[in-house]
Structure formats: structure tokens, C-alpha cells
Amino acid sequence: MTFTRRAAMALLTAAALASPLAAQTPDEIKAKGNVNVGMLVDFPPFGVMDASGQPDGYDADVAKLLAEDLGVQLTIVPVTGPNRIPYLLSGQVDLLVASLGITPERAERVDFSEPYAGIAIAVYGLADVDLSAPEKLEGRTIGVTRASTQDTAVTAVAPAGATIQRFDDDASAVQALLAGQVEAIGVSNIIINQIEQVAPGRFDVKFDLSQQRQGIAVRPGSDALLAEVNTFIEKVKGDGSLSAIHEKWLGSPLPDFVAEAN
Known part of the structure; x- marks a missing residue:
């Protein structure tokens, strides 16, 4: 041909x-x-x-x-x-x-x-840290997966004094949260449910970023x-x-x- x-x-x-x-x-x-x-x-x-x-x-x-x-x-x-x-x-x-x-x-x-x-995207972090609104990210470190929906959403609401640490994938961002390298992450409800299986009670949802039906x-x-x-x-x-x-x-x-x- x-x-x-x-x-x-x-x-x-x-x-x-x-x-x-x-x-x-x-x-x-x-x-x-x-x-x-x-x-x-x-x-x-x-x-x-x-x-x-x-x-x-x-x-x-x-x-x-x-x-x-x-x-x-x-x-x-x-x-x-x-x-x-x-x-x-x-x-x-x-x-x-x-x-x-x-x-x-x-x-x-x-x-x-x-x-x-x-699928819901939210800021999810240490249960004993008050991050209940975007302005409370001031002076905090939050992890996201680079170039993801959550990266875009967190970047849009984070104050200038927040540190956004970008990772290559969700697994790396989750590991950073579990290891205490970041105080919170921007993440989907799917990943949140997985974290809850291995670390129940350590973290909670701080505020929602977006929802897609x-x-x-x-x-x-x-x-x-x-x-x-x-x-x-x-x-x-x-x-x-x-x-x-x-x-x-x-x-x-x-x-x-x-x-x-x-």
C-alpha cells in the first residue's frame, strides 16, 4: 500500500x-x-x-x-x-x-x-493544623502534583507567603505529607481515601478547591x-x-x- x-x-x-x-x-x-x-x-x-x-x-x-x-x-x-x-x-x-x-x-x-x-479536589493536611481557608496557608508549605488540576487550583488561591512544593506525581506528594515535609497537599478525594486507609485520623480535609461531576x-x-x-x-x-x-x-x-x- x-x-x-x-x-x-x-x-x-x-x-x-x-x-x-x-x-x-x-x-x-x-x-x-x-x-x-x-x-x-x-x-x-x-x-x-x-x-x-x-x-x-x-x-x-x-x-x-x-x-x-x-x-x-x-x-x-x-x-x-x-x-x-x-x-x-x-x-x-x-x-x-x-x-x-x-x-x-x-x-x-x-x-x-x-x-x-x-471527583473533588481539596486541600488536605495535618489534623491539628488550622488551614480552614486559603489565607491560612500563609507561611505554610503545601504540596501538589506538578501541572495538575490541584496545582492550578492551589496556585490560584494561595497567598504570596505560602510555599507551594511541586512533585512529579501524586505518590510523591503523598509521601511528602506522610513524612512531614509538607503540612498539606492539594489532592483528589480518591487519593484522600487511600491515605485514610494507611493513616486514619492523622489528616483531614481543610477546604474544597473544585468539584467535577x-x-x-x-x-x-x-x-x-x-x-x-x-x-x-x-x-x-x-x-x-x-x-x-x-x-x-x-x-x-x-x-x-x-x-x-x-
């Missing part, structure tokens, strides 16, 4: 992925007896591969409940951050349960359900399917099933900013 032909085929493939199909309906999914759900498998604890090489995690458990609610079989299709929306728009999956944060930019391309999960995504105009998904989310919030999944994978109940969102 010549380079020109390869390039042409690549362009055709990209165009196919970028061209959205018609809206999906729940009746179509039920008629085929199967729902194809796109899911990240490299974003623990939301998406992982288990010991037998099967998709697992928070999102997988939610997808299983959704398929059961629809009365169909479930096929989880591994996706990546960049290709998850193209997979949905091109029909390779029926919907996404893929840790997709609800943002205005994404809402121009897909239709989002009510939130079923969320995650929604199940469907193709634009899939109003009937979206309504059915929202009814499902309302049900599993109400009966405690979603909070139980959150407890299983994140070690805490469903956060209020997700549970009470509508």
Missing part, C-alpha cells in the same frame, strides 16, 4: 469517527438484547482490568446495573480518554460510562445524564434513552445501590455534591 493510499484511508477512518450517527433509542438497544458501553480501563478505581483480564471498577459496576435495568446483556468496550467520544458518535458504543466529566465543551458534542460520580453520555438527540438513564440514576441513588458501589471502590459514601445533584 502506498503512503498516499494509507493516508487517504486514515483520513476516511477519522472522518467516520467524527461523523455522528442518528440518535439512539432504548427500544433499539432492547431489541438487539445488548448494550455496548464504552469504559476507561486505565483509570483506577473507576476503570481497571481485573486479574482475569476483564474490565472492572466503579464504572463497570454502574454499567452492569444499567444493563440489568435495561434488561439486556452488557458488553464493555475499552476506550481511551481521546477516543471515547468519537467511539460514541460513530456508533461503536451505545453510551459511555467512562469517567467523563460534565463540561460545557463536551456538552456541545454529547448529551449528559445526571451525575453518577464525581461525571455523567453517562449518549449521542445527541437521544432524548428517550437519556430519560431512561436518568430514571435509572435516580433509582440507584434512592435505593443506596450507587452509594454502595462508591463505598466498595472509594471507601466512602457517594459525596453530597453528586448525590444531591439534579
Whole structure:
């Protein structure tokens, strides 16, 4: 195959992925007896591969409940951050349960359900140190992962007299906190739950920096399917099933900013 032909085929493939199909309906999914759900498998604890090489995690458990609610079989299709929306728009999956944060930019391309999960970023530090507001970081040392969401958020609110120590990854920032090299860190609720498992009571959340809600995504105009998904989310919030999944994978109940969102 010549380079020109390869390039042409690549362009055709990209165009196919970028061209959205018609809206999906729940009746179509039920008629085929199967729902194809796109899911990240490299974003623990939301998406992982288990010991037998099967998709697992928070999102997988939610997808299983959704398929059961629809009365169909479930096929989880591994996706990546960049290709998850193209997979949905091109029909390779029926919907996404893929840790997709609800943002205005994404809402121009897909239709989002009510939130079923969320990630909160907070300042988290020594329990006996009063850091209850940004101004109280004055004269303190706070760790963040370099160029991360928490780096941006902490930098935006920290007073001039605060020292922001940047690390290459979350693990290094956490180690610095445990070792007493910093008094607090900017970190997600996922990492906070992990710290609480190894050092219960030593630290607490000082103040929130940001919150991102995650929604199940469907193709634009899939109003009937979206309504059915929202009814499902309302049900599993109400009966405690979603909070139980959150407890299983994140070690805490469903956060209020997700549970009470509508």
C-alpha cells in the first residue's frame, strides 16, 4: 500500500469517527438484547482490568446495573480518554460510562445524564493544623502534583507567603505529607481515601478547591434513552445501590455534591 493510499484511508477512518450517527433509542438497544458501553480501563478505581483480564471498577459496576435495568446483556468496550467520544458518535458504543466529566465543551458534542460520580479536589493536611481557608496557608508549605488540576487550583488561591512544593506525581506528594515535609497537599478525594486507609485520623480535609461531576453520555438527540438513564440514576441513588458501589471502590459514601445533584 502506498503512503498516499494509507493516508487517504486514515483520513476516511477519522472522518467516520467524527461523523455522528442518528440518535439512539432504548427500544433499539432492547431489541438487539445488548448494550455496548464504552469504559476507561486505565483509570483506577473507576476503570481497571481485573486479574482475569476483564474490565472492572466503579464504572463497570454502574454499567452492569444499567444493563440489568435495561434488561439486556452488557458488553464493555475499552476506550481511551481521546477516543471515547468519537467511539460514541460513530456508533461503536451505545453510551459511555467512562469517567467523563460534565463540561460545557463536551456538552456541545454529547448529551449528559445526571451525575453518577464525581471527583473533588481539596486541600488536605495535618489534623491539628488550622488551614480552614486559603489565607491560612500563609507561611505554610503545601504540596501538589506538578501541572495538575490541584496545582492550578492551589496556585490560584494561595497567598504570596505560602510555599507551594511541586512533585512529579501524586505518590510523591503523598509521601511528602506522610513524612512531614509538607503540612498539606492539594489532592483528589480518591487519593484522600487511600491515605485514610494507611493513616486514619492523622489528616483531614481543610477546604474544597473544585468539584467535577461525571455523567453517562449518549449521542445527541437521544432524548428517550437519556430519560431512561436518568430514571435509572435516580433509582440507584434512592435505593443506596450507587452509594454502595462508591463505598466498595472509594471507601466512602457517594459525596453530597453528586448525590444531591439534579
